[in-house]
Amino acid sequence: MIYRDYRLWCPAVAIALLTWALFNPQVKLQQDTYNMMLVIDITQSMNAQDYHVDNKPADRLSYVKAALKEVLAGLPCDSKIGLGVFSTKNIFLLFEPLELCAHYAAIDESLAKIDWRMAWAADSHIARGLYTSLSDIQKLESKPGLVFFTDGQQTPKSAKEPFFQMEAGKIPGLIVGTGNLETVPIPKLDNQNQQIGFWQQSEAEGRRKSNKVSSGNYLTAVQEPYLQRLAVITGLSYHHLEDADKLLSALKSSGLLQKQPINYPIAGFLAALSLLLLISPYVVNRLTKKP
Secondary structure, eight states: OHHHHHHHHHHHHHHHHHHHHTTOOEEEEEEEEEEEEEEEEOSGGGGOEEEEETTEEEEHHHHHHHHHHHHHHTSOTTOEEEEEEEEBTEEEEEEEEEETTTTHHHHHHHHHTOOGGGOSOSOBOHHHHHHHHHHHHHTSTTOOEEEEEEOOOOBSTTOOOOOOOSOTTSSOEEEEEOSOSSOEEOEEEOTTSOEEEEOBHHHHHOOOTTOOOOOSBOEEOOOHHHHHHHHHHHTOEEEEOOOHHHHHHHHHTTTOEEEEEEEEEOHHHHHHHHHHHHHHHHHHHHHHOOO
C-alpha cells in the first residue's frame, strides 16, 4: 500500500516542481566577489622591457595586460570590473565597473587595446595620479576599490608631491609595482610602435638649473620604496607584480574581496529533482522485483 501511494505522489510532486521551475525561481546566497577599478599607467617608462614571457623579453604594459587577462578569467561571476588609464597627472576612465561574466568579451577587448599611444602627455606625476584615481572613483555610485598599476617612475623627478586630502583607508585597494628592481633603459618608439632608440637623460629631464645637460640612457626600475610609502599614506596595500597567481592572492588579501548577496537560479535543480522523482518508482520497482 505504501509503495502504491509512493507511485502516486512522486509524479504529482514532480509536476508541481516543474511548474515552479517555469517561473524561474531564485534564492539569495552569499558569494565572494570583487568590485574594483583597474587603472593602468600608460606612460613611456611602462615600455621598458624587464619581464619575460616564454623566455622572450616583455615590456611592463604588455605584462600587466597578460597578467590581468589570467586574473579576470579566474574571478567569480557577479564581480564588477572597471578600467581606466593613467598619464601625466590624471586618469581617464574607459568604463565604470561592469558585471564580469555578462560583459567579459567587452572587458577583455578593452584591456587588449590599451596602448602607450593613448597617453595625452609625456610627464608622469605618480602621487597626483594615484590621489586623483582615489578621488574620482569615490564619486562612482558602485563604490569600487582601486587597483593601480605603475612602475612609480616619476618624470620629471623634481615634481612636487601633493598633499593627500582624503581619509586613509576609506577606499580599499592595491598599488601594484610593475617592473624589475634593476634599472633598464626606456625604449623610444615612433607612432607605428617601432623602436628608434632609447630615451636619453637630457630628453627626459631637460636642462638643469646649472644649464648642464645629463648624458646617457634614461634608466628606469620599479620605485618600490616610493610606492610602498604612497600605500601607507593612502591606506592601500602594496604588491610587486611577479605573476598572475601572486597578483590574485594579493587581490584576495587587500580588502577587495567582499561577500555579496546574489540571486541564484534554481530552475535547473528543480527540473533535475522532478526527473528523479518521475523515474524513482520504476527504479524502486526494478530493485524490489523478485527474480
